[in-house]
Amino acid sequence: MNAILVVEQVLNGLQFGVMLFLMAAGLTLVFGIMNLVNLAHGSMYMVGAYLAVAATQWTGSYLAGIVLGLAGTLLVGVVVEVVTLRTLYERDHLDQVLATFGLILFFNELVAIVWGRAALFSDIPQVLSGHVDLMGNLRYPVYRLTIIIVGLLVALLLWVVVTRTRLGMLIRAGASNRTMVSALGVNIRLLYTVVFGFGAVLAGLAGLMAGPIYAVQPGMGELILIQVFVVIVIGGIGSIRGALAGAIIVGMVDTMGRAFLKPLLGALISPTAAESAGPALASMLIYLLMAVVLALRPEGLFPAKGH
Amino acid sequence: MRARLALLVIGLALLAAAPPVAALFNQPFYVDLLRRVMIFAIAALSLNLILGYGGMVSFGHAAYLGIGGYAVAILSFYGINNGFVQLGVTVVASALVALVIGAVSIRTSGIYFIMITLAFTQMLYFLGISLDVYGGDDGMRLATRSDFGGLIDLADSTTFYYLVLGVMVLFLYVIHRIVNSRFGMVIRAAKSNEARTRAIGFSPYPYRLAAFVVAGAMCGVAGLLFVNHTAYLTPDYMHWTRSGEIMFMVILGGIGTTTGPVLGAFVLLLLEDVLAGWTEHWQIILGPFLILVVLFARRGLAGLLPGSDARD
Secondary structure (H helix, E strand, O other), X not given: OOHHHHHHHHHHHHHHHHHHHXXXXXXXXXXXXXXXXXXXXXXXXXXXXXXXXXXXXXHOOHHHHHHXXXXXXXXXXXXXXXXXXXXXXXXXXXXXXXXXXXXXXXHHHXXXXXXXXXXXXXXXXXXXXXXXXXXXXXXXXXXXXXXXXXXXXXXXXXXXXXXHOHHHHHHHHHHHOHHHHHHOOOOHXXXXXXXXXXHHHHHHHHHHHHOOOOXXXXXXXXXXXXXXXXXXXXXXXXXXXXXXXXXXXXXXXHHHHHHXXXXXXXXXXXXXXXXXXXXXXXXXXXXXXXXXXXXXXXXXXXXXXXX | OHHHHHHHHHHHHHHHHHHHHHHHOOOHHHHHHHHXXXXXXXXXXXXXXXXXXXXXXXXXXXXXXXXXXXXXXXXXXXXXXXXXXXXXXXXXXXXXXXXXXXXXXXXXXXXXXXXXXXXXXXXXXXXXXHOHHHOOOOOEEOXXXXXXXXXEXXXXXXHHHHHHHHHHHHHHHHHHHHHOOXXXXXXXXXXXXXXXXXHOOOOHHHHHHHHHHHHHHHHXXXXXXXXXXXXEEOHHHHOHHHHHHHHHHHHHHOOOOOOHHHXXXXXXXXXXXXXXXXXXXXXXXXXXXXXHHHHHOOOOHHHHOOOOHHHO
């Protein structure tokens, strides 16, 4: 275990973390403001990935693929919000979980009908392929580095929007007291649609960036969705700050666990036992972390105010 | 109330008559299908105890299905096929797991409860995948079914069917007794108003935990039956969509009603079967159906039956 390997894994953890953050930001906003548990958020991630791949193939341009993919995801998100989710805001969490579970089934099957069940692979554009030399002889893929940068930029953008703009003020006001906000003459339904669409676009962005790294296939959204729920629960539901902290923590813990738990266990117990226990423990690690966090702080690490 | 009881008796009589009728028309497939449906009905019944009456939205109930399955399959793997031993281990193991999960989870509430129960089930799911000795991701075949010493022969399809029916009726009765007992009144009171429940001198936590453990053990029995039914065990027993499915059965049938979960299991699984025979892409119909049920049939199918007002 040398320093370069550690740095590389830290970067991988960061890359996974910002990806989780892009998903978690939308999910936590939707929960914080509309009080909606949206399992179908993973479907937006999947839709984004598929639309981007399809649009790239259709236009032959990666940039056009991104733009069309994001626009398409926005459209799908808004339609979903207006058609089904709008009526669910006043319902209890149980109803929301089930209805959005229904949406997952629908979208997975729809994607399977249109593009088939086999995984699609999207190429990394020419500009972003290759490696860069970071400190000494660590060569890191440009694409993953780009994801980190994009993710951090989005985090910055979100911070500016939420704390420095009128829309952000409405979002914060909506999260703490929505009755009062609507009493003050704000079109709260429109605000909800905007927030949901915004979250869907962020999820779509995560999905289309994930395309070249992970396989694009039906059900890809659920794999990450559950991890994203771990993120927002650890961070404190409804808090963007918590989502960022939780995403980085979960990204790091998961990546480090997968990389170093096996050799570490191998040193402590017998290598053969570590061979099977290592990966098992690594996949369980984030759930274990969540259970510990909830046992100690049932509201998460950065509980949102007003809940 | 009386109308409902009559419906229940008619329904059970029809179920009891199913194997000879299926044999008459030489359609043994339907006995298998109904057996599977009833096993899930048992799982849904157990979830209803905590979800419907206790207000605990557990999104990880499939965990106990897995515990029951693994208990039987692992014992069988080491040559222990005695059904009574397997039953004992299943009940104890699923109760213990439920005790651990419940002890941590019940401290939280709302969305946190939903997510933490899901997280625990995910842990068990990944544990199952990593158990290479027991087939890992692919799972393993159950070589011999549980052996109840010549008393009940599970290899015989009809006998197994009546066993499942018997267990289902037993659990229906047990849950009916539990929710109408003093203990049941406390968990129902804690669901409808926790502050008042505390004010009249009950701490809900131990009651909820006890209900959680009972529900886990009951679902473990469903797992034992299910692994005998499929004769194959995979970690997918504990997949989170399975938890969602069981939860949906409860909602579809009617949350917090005695027979609702059974009704829900029948409608959902038979509908799935019909749709799957019709098109490969049946989930594209099931998904919107689910949404429509949640949006419009708020009290579930049991709410549509006669005599439902008496219970609300």
